[in-house]
Amino acid sequence: MRMLPSFGLEGKKVIVTGAGRGIGRALAAGFAEAGADIALVVRTKEQLDETAGFVRAAGREALVLPADIRKPEEVRDAVAAALAWAGRIDVLVNNAGMNIRSKAVDVTEEEWETIMQTNLKSAFLFSQSVGKAMIEHGAGGRIVNVSSVAGHVALRTGVVYAATKAAMIQMTKTLALEWGPFGINVNAIGPWYFKTPLTEKLLADPEYVGAILARTPLGRVGELPELVGLAVFLASDAGSYVNGQTLFVDGGMTIYGF
Ligand SMILES: NC(=O)C1=CN([C@@H]2O[C@H](COP(=O)(O)OP(=O)(O)OC[C@H]3O[C@@H](n4cnc5c(N)ncnc54)[C@H](OP(=O)(O)O)[C@@H]3O)[C@@H](O)[C@H]2O)C=CC1
Numbered sequence: 001m002r003m004l005p006s007f008g009l010e011g012k013k014v015i016v017t018g019a020g021r022g023i024g025r026a027l028a029a030g031f032a033e034a035g036a037d038i039a040l041v042v043r044t045k046e047q048l049d050e051t052a053g054f055v056r057a058a059g060r061e062a063l064v065l066p067a068d069i070r071k072p073e074e075v076r077d078a079v080a081a082a083l084a085w086a087g088r089i090d091v092l093v094n095n096a097g098m099n100i101r102s103k104a105v106d107v108t109e110e111e112w113e114t115i116m117q118t119n120l121k122s123a124f125l126f127s128q129s130v131g132k133a134m135i136e137h138g139a140g141g142r143i144v145n146v147s148s149v150a151g152h153v154a155l156r157t158g159v160v161y162a163a164t165k166a167a168m169i170q171m172t173k174t175l176a177l178e179w180g181p182f183g184i185n186v187n188a189i190g191p192w193y194f195k196t197p198l199t200e201k202l203l204a205d206p207e208y209v210g211a212i213l214a215r216t217p218l219g220r221v222g223e224l225p226e227l228v229g230l231a232v233f234l235a236s237d238a239g240s241y242v243n244g245q246t247l248f249v250d251g252g253m254t255i256y257g258f
């Protein structure tokens with residue numbers, strides 16, 4: 001028996017949500033470089049088309065699926081279209097997410113609903129549709145949820161966002177328990193700061209970056225390939241016995257006591 005399993009994703013059929021920019025675009029490009037064909041889901045079609053270009057430049061196929069994942073019917077339609085295109089789904093990456101950085105006393109019900117629907121409900125509905133298809137197909141599968149350090153430690157970037165990311169961690173464990181018997185691994189990654197459109201304004205503020213680095217043992221923010229490598233590992237043969245875990249890709253931030 002070989003002692004080094006494959007870290008590749010040759011021929012795998014993958015759905016990446018929030019693939020229009022930032023972490024989702026990096027994940028889609030990295031998964032394609034690892035050999036996967038990618039169904040890309042996001043609202044802004046122009047950004048989706050750009051990401052599809054990266055996937056095709058890696059020699060892989062890309063399916064562009066414009067959708068507002070706050071709408072359950074659009075989630076179900078996207079999964080159905082991906083299944084019709086690929087015949088099966090091997091990996092689901094629940095990446096799409098957003099934040100409204102309000103103080104708790106200022107959070108409106110509309111903000112609550114938007115953040116919850118985008119970050120948590122959509123991830124569950126995608127998991128439910130894809131999980132059903134994986135079980136019916138009978139060949140197992142992988143689900144990788146993009147949570148956050150905010151789901152594990154307290155940040156100053158909003159209580160509702162934090163609640164969605166903590167819920168993702170528990171949803172990961174529970175689905176891993178329920179779907180493990182079907183050979184479906186469910187894991188999460190918990191990023192600390194990475195430079196994307198979601199965080200670029202914050203990371204442009206030297207004082208804010210100083211506060212980040214003061215809590216980060218590695219003394220720097222992450223680079224997107226460092227996050228992609230972890231996600232590919234979880235989707236690959238090399239990660240086949242990891243299930244129900246949340247791996248923080250955070251430079252050591254979540255272990256920083258004093
Ligand atoms: N960047 C960071 O430092 C960190 C990010 N994360 C998490 O990583 C994930 C990606 O974040 P990041 O890349 O930085 O964010 P970006 O804002 O750069 O990208 C978010 C993506 O999600 C999509 N999206 C948002 N709302 C919807 C919707 N309703 N329907 C469909 N697509 C939607 C956006 O596309 P569009 O607007 O076109 O719909 C976009 O493609 C998020 O879950 C975030 O919480 C976690 C920790 C740290």
Ligand SMILES: C[C@H](O)[C@@H]1OC(=O)[C@H](O)[C@@H]1O
Pocket residue numbers: 099101148149150157161191192193198199202
């Ligand atoms: C690290 C967090 O997930 C990230 O930091 C921010 O400011 C974003 O809004 C997210 O909360």
